[in-house]
Amino acid sequence: MGKHHVRIYRELPRAELVGVADTDGSVAELAASHDTPFHQDYRELLAQKPELVSIAVPTSLHREVALAALDAGCHLLIEKPISDTLDSATAIIDSAKERELKVFVGHVERFNPAVIALKDVITSGKLGEVHSISNLRVGAYNRRIFDTGIILDLGSHDIDLISYLYGRKAESVFALGAARVHDYEDHAAISLKFAESAAGYIELSWLSPYKVRKMFVVGTEHFGLVDLIQQSLIIYDGKDWVDTGLVQREEPLKLELASLVDAVLNDRPPEVSGEDSLYTIQVALAAIESYVKGEAVHFPEHSAAPAYPAALNANDHK
Ligand SMILES: NC(=O)c1ccc[n+]([C@@H]2O[C@H](COP(=O)([O-])OP(=O)(O)OC[C@H]3O[C@@H](n4cnc5c(N)ncnc54)[C@H](O)[C@@H]3O)[C@@H](O)[C@H]2O)c1
Incomplete structure (x- = not known):
């Protein structure tokens, strides 16, 4: 993932890439190809006090590197x-x-431009009342992922997306999961319950030879179908499938990094904050607990349905 950050920071007009760090010395070639200094010890890079640092080390190492970067005074x-x-x-x-x-x-x-369009369509009420969002995220296992199971690794995308689209936090979770080829669970099915009987369903698998990233949205008026890979949103209006024409295709990571550079330069809050991701891992870890114990996990503190994402309110987007 880090190599994509490097490429995009080089392309963003309002960012200046000041260096790359990786314990793997072969990454020096990548740094050279982008004409930027390479460090095998990330502390050397932090000593230069960059304003913003992207951390793309394995998930179990985020804490160590993030705390060091914050100590060095960097946004993350x-x-x-x-x-x-x-x-x-x-x-x-x-x-x-x-x-x-x-x-x-x-x-x-x-x-993802298809998600941005879907959020607009849901918010405008075009689908009617949305009471079910189902995400299918399957593909082959990559041995590079050694430190977490599929629920934390991939499921965190879907927990975040579904909660964001409903604009609220889940009240309970029930999950099935098991491991076949990985030390942690490599396939799982997660059910999320939201206020007013709204539901989220997530199917995850690293056992599939075929890669799928889709969202199925059931509304009382229309049915929405998003393909996250193709970046498409089509709607079944009761008679026909209609392309909304709302999706402006663009690389999602480029939009993400441009947004955060802008937030740093203009002192705006993050689109997706640390608190938002804390919530997603709270639900992901509860899903793991659920499949281990074979019972649902409830979040009584979410029953008051606090707005999601946590960091933003309507005025922040204006
Ligand atoms: N947003 C997304 O869609 C997405 C996609 C893939 C991965 N990720 C996330 O990105 C992170 C990295 O995943 P990846 O697939 O790129 O993993 P990876 O194994 O391909 O890359 C991790 C890199 O970190 C380096 N590294 C390990 N320890 C280090 C240390 N102490 N200091 C400096 N470098 C160190 C490794 O040498 C390797 O080059 C994970 O948290 C993963 O969940 C996010």
Whole structure:
């Protein structure tokens, strides 16, 4: 993931790439190809006090690198999920607050133009009342992912997306999951219950030879279908499938990094904050607990349906 950050920072007119760090020395070639200094120890890079640091190390190392970068006075983009434990995520958020630094979390699907269009369509009421959103995210397992199961790794995208589209937090979760080819769960099915009987369903698998990233949205008036890979949104209006024509295709990571550079330069709040990602891992970890125990996990504190995302209110978007 880090190599994509490097490429895009080089392309963004309002960002200047000041260096790349990786314990793997072969990444020096990547740095050279982008004409930027390489460090095998990230602390050398932090010593230069960059304004903003992207952290794309394995999830279990986010805490160590994030706390060091905050100590060096840097705003952060941490790849999703923010961390693999609530304790680490909270430590990162608290440290950033103490230092008045921003934490952005790379829930990149939020910047997928098909999701942006879907949010508009749902908010405008075109689908009617939405009471079910189902996400299908399957594909082959990549051995590179060694430190988390599929619920934290991929499910965090869908927990975030579904909660964002409903504009509220889940009240309970029930999940099935098991491991066949990985040390942690590599396939799972998650059910989320929201206020007013709205539901979220997430099917995840690393056992599929075929890659699918789709969202099915059931509204009382229309049915929406998003293909996150193709960046398409079509709607069944009761008679025909209609292309909304609302999707302006663009690389989601480019939109994400442009948005965060803008937020740093203009002192705006993050589109996806540390608190938002803390919520997603809270639900993801509860889903893991649910499949292990075979019972639902309830979040009584979410029953008051606080707005989601947590960091923004309507005025922040104006
Ligand atoms: N937003 C997304 O869609 C998305 C997609 C893929 C990965 N990710 C996230 O990005 C993060 C990295 O995933 P990846 O697939 O790129 O993993 P990866 O294994 O391909 O890359 C991780 C890199 O970190 C380096 N590294 C390890 N320890 C380090 C240290 N102490 N200091 C500096 N570098 C170190 C490794 O050498 C490697 O080059 C994970 O948190 C993952 O969840 C997000």
